[in-house]
Amino acid sequence: MDSLTQIALGSAVCVAVMGRRTAVWKSALVGAVAGTLPDLDALIDHGDAISNMVLHRAESHALFFLTLAAPVFAWLVARGRDFMRWWLALWLVLVTHPLLDTMTVYGTQLLQPFSSYPFGVGSVFIIDPAYTLPLIIGVAAAWRCRDLARGLRWNMVGLALSTAYLGWSVLAQQHVEQRARASLSEQGVSAQRVLVTPAPLQTLLWRVVALPEDPADPKFHEAYVSVLDGQSPVQWEAHARGSDLLIEHAASAPVARLTAFSHGFVKGAIAPDGQLRITDLRMGQEPHYVFSFDLGLPDAVGRAPATQVSARP
Template identity: 50%
Template sequence: MDSVSQFVLGASVSVAVMGRRVPLWQAAAVGAVCGTLPDLDVFLDHGDAIRNMTLHRTESHALLYLTLVSPLLAWLVAGLFRGNVKWQAWWPAIWLALITHPLLDLMTVYGTQLGLPITDHPYAVSSIYIVDPLYTLPLLICLGVALWRRGDPGLRWNRIGLALSTLYLAWSVVIQSIATGEIKQSLVDQGLPADKVLVTPTAFNTLVWRSVVITPDRYGEAYWSLLSPNRPLNVSWQPRHPELFAQVKGDWYAERVAWFSHGFYAMNEKNGKITIADLRMGEGQNYTFTFNLGSPQQWETHPQRLPSARPALSASFSALADRL
């Protein structure tokens, strides 16, 4: 999720756990910092664009590592404030502020390797967009009221924010399941393959869902809306160019993107250069993560991420209105 959501979630969780043992602002500040810490791995440069993408949300998001580091952070926080609250009291709040970060990231499509060091599988529920105001605003508003009112009324408002945001996550999973069932049934009715389908929400909402359908030689995109569920599913197909992947098979970079995207990738060739795109993030032919692998005669030793066109907000909301 976006940094604002993680910041506010960490603060809200810490306030809920610490209660009246410390001033609410103090608990919120500690939780906000801890809720942000895991994403500091974005400042690490692993040497190339593909490593930077696939090594984000790794050790810093692993539940075991965050659990192990939480007592140390609690001890540091207790020493910083020098109050009567010992580190053992801070520990649950800091631990929850840390681990709710990867658990929230888990709900997005990107992929979070929270099982390290046991497994490096990039888990993703894919039921919520990376930025969704309906998740963040209840947390933000209720936390703001809590800090303003303080005491027991403030704590109640904070709990309301956490409850509303959590219910919204549950809603996203339920509606994703409904959308997936409807989309797959429509594909079957049209005689189209439905064995490898990804269903994710479109930007800023959980009402319109984007699906990616994978076949050996092509991929399709289609949109389904909760407000017009009976509209015929219109699938737009593009080639995946499996013959290009055959040329790079065994190349670490190509194999890495194929693995990280769970097979939702497509190849292309432009100006003699072979590219690979992660189809999960983006739409049409503009994908957030598209990489230049080079030419068959000279592969890139440090693949570059190609720029992707980002539509204006007005265009995004216009498209959303049409799809609704």
């Protein structure tokens, strides 16, 4: 999720756990800082654009390493007072960061160093005011309310509402996926995998991408489905996937890494300058995507660092 959301979540969790044991401003500030720490890995340059993408949300988002870090941060903050409570608060702040990130489609490697599998539910967009605003309002109420007990209750209400919204997003995603799969079956389209992600900033309109069952099939299908559509038929559009290029270069390191990270939701093409271009289909829409990479000329893929031709906003 975006930095503001992670700051708000960290503050809300820390305020909820610390309660009356410390000043609300202090628990909110400590929670905001700790809630931001895992994303500092974005400042690390791993040598090329694809490595920077697939190694973001890796060790710094691993539940194992964050659990080890929690008592260290608690010792720095507690200064001998309420150490166990600070330990619990900071552990929850640290681990809820990657758990929330897992609700987006990007890919979060929760189980490092034991597994590099990128988990991604994909039921919320990276920025969603309906999730973030209850957290901000709850923390602000706890901070400013003269009645501390009432303020802390507001903070808990904010956490409850934001968590309930995540639950709603999963239910809406499952509903849309069922409709999409039924529509594909009715139209005789055989899909190996179906990706359902929300359009920006909400959870009513969803983008659906269907990969063909045959890896050599040159097309993938894309549609938009709203939870308000009722029984309206799903309108699918077929787009070129560049399956011949993906098969030809499947063994090259950059293609293999991005294919594994995106769970196969990639397409290949030849860029105007003749370079092989590989694109992550999960974020964006045809033909505009957040993550596209030029890998060099087709007969020299992997010899030079991949370069990103689109920027993460």
